[in-house]
Amino acid sequence: MTGVEKHFGTGRPYTVGVEEEFQLVDPSTGELAQAIEEVIGAAPSGSELMARELFQDCLEMRTPVFSDVAQLARKLPALRSEVAKAAREAGVGIAASGLHPTSDPFVQRFTLGERYERMEEELGALARLQIIYALHVHVAVPDGEAAIRATNALLRHVPLLTSLSANSPFWNGMDTGFASARVKIRDASPRSGLPPTFHSWEEFEGYTDALVAMGNIPDFSWFWWDVRPHPRHGTVELRVPDVQADTAYAVALAALTQCLVATAEDYVPEDARFVSENKWRAIRRGLDARFYDFSTGEEKGAREIARDLVARLRPVSQDLGCEAELEGVLEILQRGAGADLQRAVYEKHGSLTDVVDYLLDTTAPARETARGL
DSSP states (O other), X not given: OTXXXXXXXXXXXXXXXXXXXXXXXXXXXXXXXXXXXXXXXXXXXXXXXXXXXXXXXXXXXXXXXXXXXXXXXXXXXXXXXXXXXXXXXXXXXXXXXXXXXXXXXXXXXXXXXXXXXXXXXXXXXXXXXXXXXXXXXXXXXXXXXXXXXXXXXXHHTHHHHHHHHOOBXXXXXXXXXXXBHHHHHHTTSTTEESOOOXXXXXXXXXXXXXXXXXXXXXXXXXXXXXEEEETTTTEEEEOOSXXXXXXXXXXXXXXXXXXXXXXXXXXXXXXXXHHHHXXXXXXXXXXXOEEEETTTTEEEEHHHHHHHHHHHHHHHHHHHTOHHHHTHHHHHHHHOOHHHHHHHHHHHHOOHHHHHHHHHHHHSTTOOOOTTO
């Protein structure tokens, strides 16, 4: 890939970092606030923790690189608090959900900048749908071939990862009937959804160069797949999860991702056509989904598959020092995924306003602002 720096192998393998995309919310109304410039302006000078995204109601928090997931678990609440502090100074709160439960997605404003202008031009009306908020997990790998193996390993687990991370049941004032409506909305864009199954780094580079040559993309960062190699960071990047309101959920998903990357050689590439059918079930049903094994003709529930996977990965989690964090997957199974928790709040209170308040309070527990103040 001409002009793209590759940083595979420049550090220890399997180090971890995450990106969390937060909604900026007006605490007096509960609606999305076009406040990214004010929040960035309130951040400490020279801070690289916060970044802009496609719309002015979204702030991306980029963590440092951590040697292990246990360190991520210790630091993530404080990093969120720093973001929440800048947001409060700008008069807004932060909330973590794949979609905002009530705000009209079609009235939000684009962020200024050449990249975002090109995205708006490229996507047309589809760009207006991209009022979405994700959790991205980066895991370092030693070289390009390892990146392809890890991408393929994560690809086969996308349905389960979708079920565990589903956190977007409400959108534009309605219950969508999905556990993760965000994932389906994201899939409407080009070069989204499940990635092609590449068999070598050379094949991935050739595909990238072909699309750059035809003028459809400027570089690999315009692949918005559920998982992709990220040569500039020297990582594999999982992109399918909804952003998580509870930091413990984000940490558990990071631990699971790290363990799957570290054991990538244990998996043969899966046909994405078959994976996509189980992914649809995950989008629709979340943890209640049942996945079909096309090789055996058998079905198993997402919860059973998750428990079996945690048990199988326990030895590597011990080697990586993330055993406790991986066990957090079992907590998600016990408590319910984010979509389940949002629906429980709605069933209790009967109001999406209360769902927004729950998201604000869970995302930044030390929140000092309140509705109406």
